Amino acid sequence: MLDSILTGFSISLSLNNIFYALIGTIVGTVVGILPGLGPGATIALLLPLTFKLNVTSAIIMLAGIYYGVAYGGTLTSVLMNIPGESCTVVTCIDGYQMAKKGRAGAALSIAAIGSFIGSTVGVIGIMLVAPPLASIALTFGAAEYTSLMIAGLTLVTYLSSKSPLKSITMAAVGLILGCVGLDPIEGNERLTFGSVTLLDGINIVPLAMGLFGIGEVLTMVEGSVEETGLVQSSVKLRNLLPTRQEWKDSIGPICRATPLGFFLGILPGGGANLASFISYGLEKRVSKHPEKFGTGIIEGVAGPETANNSGTAGAFIPLLTLGLPFNVITALLLAAFMVHGVTPGPMILKKSPEVFWGVVTSMYVGNFMLLVLNLPLIGLFINILRIPYPILSPLIGVICFIGAFSLSNNAMDIVVMVFFGLLGYLMRKFEYDAAPLILAYVLGPMLERSLRQALMYSNGSLGIFITRPISAVLLSIALLSILSPVLKMAFQNIKKTLSHRA
């Protein structure tokens, strides 16, 4: 084992491969910053260019793009309220509010450090437990997935910093939006209104860019012209480092998000996206002051930003050990492997160990580079916040428009984004939160698919959710999550009556 790791490092630390890792991580950061241009499209474009490289260098570079993206996407989420990538959508919620308070530096630093911890621990996970974990992930069938999604959805109802009724309303809207497109089992069209674009459903990127980015621009327009920038110039932007309290508040979320993201990354249909959303919900659920989420607190950034990176690392496990890519980007990496004549799967450790260990150890190298690249950049990028509103708001608008179009060269995505921009504006005016909407929108389709699959397997019997142990445990957690406030109240009442008697 140690031998293999050392051999791996001897490959990944060769001058050649350090260079490719550097290119990959820089491209990844840039792609992350640019909304719309996703890692998938980038890797697809660069894939033919890597044909001449040896397989290890090619994968080291392409993988660098994949995990670099989650670092870069944070920048625009925090500074401009535009999610650079789908896995940093949730960071907009608290990250941007922190920026408004002059704490953008802290948010970005914690995000970069959390990302580094999440990735590094994730990579250790790949080295130590990849094969057994992969087989556990396979036992995770439709029933288990359904129960996991139900447990995830119970978090939605707790996402209310405003009234629970508004929160549930938004969750319902999110579920409906998740239904748009072809239904996952029969393939019938739903809510497409004859639009070809909507056949694939509503893409999360224009949805989130509308709700957050465009919504923000429309709100900015209301402000008076004299306002200088997002942050008053009196606020010291140089104060980049998190305060002692912020460090303390971040430790818990980072420690929880690392294993959570890692495991969700391994699951079929999981990945960095799901990981970031569930982590946000979880942090709010376990927080002592859930009402502060959405107002710009560090826990809302630290958790999801860690989870999306450990989720990215986790997604490498089914790819490398089973040859099964569960998301678009790992599918492209699989293509890259295959074009170079290496088939990832159970045999990769025997047939091409140098590729496996070279790529895995390169992730340490790459993540270290990302940390070193990102921390100094924060000081530079943060100046965006000094740009006066009258210049910044059209700029955000333009970036959103380009981002939405470049997603799949389709002008309809801009229409979708503008629609949700108007909705986002109205939601702000009437004080509705975007968080429950987005979480329900992400979980809803997965819940529907797995629920219907499970019922197909069981011939319609609901017993499948209770007789399978993992599913039963997850459902109990969901039940506890719903009942806990009631139980808490009951418990306090009993305590009160008891103390009265005493």
Place this chain on the structure above:
Amino acid sequence: MKMRVLTQWLLVMALTFSLGATADAVFPTKPITILCGAAAGGSTDLTARMLAKAMTEILKQPVVVEDKPGGGGFVANSELFRAAPDGYTVIVNASSLYNLASFLRKPSFDPWKETPIMSYGIYPFTLAVKSDAPWKTVKDFIGYIKQNPGKVSLSTSNPDSMENLPIWMLEEKEKISVKLVPYEGGAPAVAAVLGGHAQAFTGVAEAIPHIRDGSMRGLATYLGERMPGLPDLPTLKESGYDVVVESRLAVYGPPGVPPEVVKILQEAFRKAMDSPEFKKVCQSFEVTPSFMDSAQIDRYHRDLAAKTKPILIKLGKIKE
């Protein structure tokens, strides 16, 4: 007067030259775009990219692939219908557009009006089970399904994709019924078989690495001939079932591309198929390179559609 003669003369000269230019100009005189309605980096996109690269040298004009993913190819095809029928914009489509999608989705355009140009390959199709499963052949498996009606589940990548068609055909011919459980793509569908949730997987290339390394067993391919990458895997026909379904990668143009331009494009694509990079990409995605000319691919798709329609009607997916 003199001036008028001169003008007339110039006009005649100009007309002659411009006419001559049109007649002599060899297609192509400007860059050609190949639209791709599938996701970037997949087998459709990459095979097209390799052909485009080779064609750039053959035609001495840049040939570029433009990805317009969405709506199962509908976005890209709508784009094709907006392009001029001059051969400078073509598209790579899978057979399912002319077969399943044109019946099930009611596209706003008529795919049968597109100009067929050629076909360059066949997607891999396999029926595979987990390696510890008791069934060694399709006969074993179908026998088991007959003894356990309504209990056997097959995982698939999509509710209405081409790899479900041979299963529907088998259900009808053999009077059996299975549960076809759709997943979000081939990888989770293979995972469902490896995890023991479904008994078999019907799909494209995703199972092939697992068949090779021994974690899955291939029962058959639905293609007309064995796949070059898996020469030991029999076809359904060889296994005693008269079912052949091939999904082809086909190049089409907008309605009304002139026949001489079709001919030039068809030959350029045929020559590009010799490129080593194209062959390499085909090999890694298990795509079988196979040429069909304009008339052949048109006939192939019309036959396939005629065979599919009654099945879809019987399944209740479409009305007469």
